[in-house]
Amino acid sequence: MALEFTTDYVKDSLSLFRYYKKLGDGALQQTPDDALHITLDDESNSIATIVKHMAGNMRSRWTDFLTSDGEKPDRHRDTEFETPPETRAEIMALWETNWKLVFDALEPLTEADMGRKIPIRGEAHSVMQAVNRQMGHYAYHVGQIVFLAKHFVGPNWKTLSVPRRQSAEYNERVASGKASQR
Numbered sequence: 001m002a003l004e005f006t007t008d009y010v011k012d013s014l015s016l017f018r019y020y021k022k023l024g025d026g027a028l029q030q031t032p033d034d035a036l037h038i039t040l041d042d043e044s045n046s047i048a049t050i051v052k053h054m055a056g057n058m059r060s061r062w063t064d065f066l067t068s069d070g071e072k073p074d075r076h077r078d079t080e081f082e083t084p085p086e087t088r089a090e091i092m093a094l095w096e097t098n099w100k101l102v103f104d105a106l107e108p109l110t111e112a113d114m115g116r117k118i119p120i121r122g123e124a125h126s127v128m129q130a131v132n133r134q135m136g137h138y139a140y141h142v143g144q145i146v147f148l149a150k151h152f153v154g155p156n157w158k159t160l161s162v163p164r165r166q167s168a169e170y171n172e173r174v175a176s177g178k179a180s181q182r
Contacts, residue, residue, distance in 0.1 A: 010109045013131050021099050024142045026160040027149035033088050035152035047148050048084035051091050054141050056080040058098035062105040070120035
């Protein structure tokens with residue numbers, strides 16, 4: 001999707017969340033099933049574990065987004081890093097279901113909602129701060145997923161952004177309206 005000039009925070013946030021989901025989708029699609037559970041070392045997380053953690057965070061933060069604390073009492077964050085989903089189908093179900101929560105919570109928001117006060121872990125946040133916090137969190141983890149997927153796929157990786165050594169051609173396509181920036 002091409003970058004659209006906007007001063008509408010909600011619209012731009014939705015566009016960025018969709019972009020990060022799209023990057024994750026592309027990485028997950030390319031990752032072989034047998035690589036979804038591989039960790040690079042004892043302190044690293046697998047793609048399956050990262051997805052499980054993101055899903056737990058998404059469920060907690062976006063369920064009753066404007067009316068309850070973003071850290072739900074039934075969330076047990078530490079367990080999100082244990083026993084990842086076993087199959088690609090389970091991983092993808094968590095991924096899709098919880099991204100839906102993000103979009104369902106964000107889509108009805110208006111600019112007037114941005115200054116509302118909501119708690120996360122008992123700490124006051126404006127809606128805008130809460131959205132920014134999640135944007136950074138998801139970008140961080142999607143980056144990890146992309147990095148791992150690219151590592152596991154190796155030379156067969158299909159780029160999710162501007163291909164190496166093709167920036168000039170890409171910029172020309174963007175200028176002519178034939179390429180997507182985001």
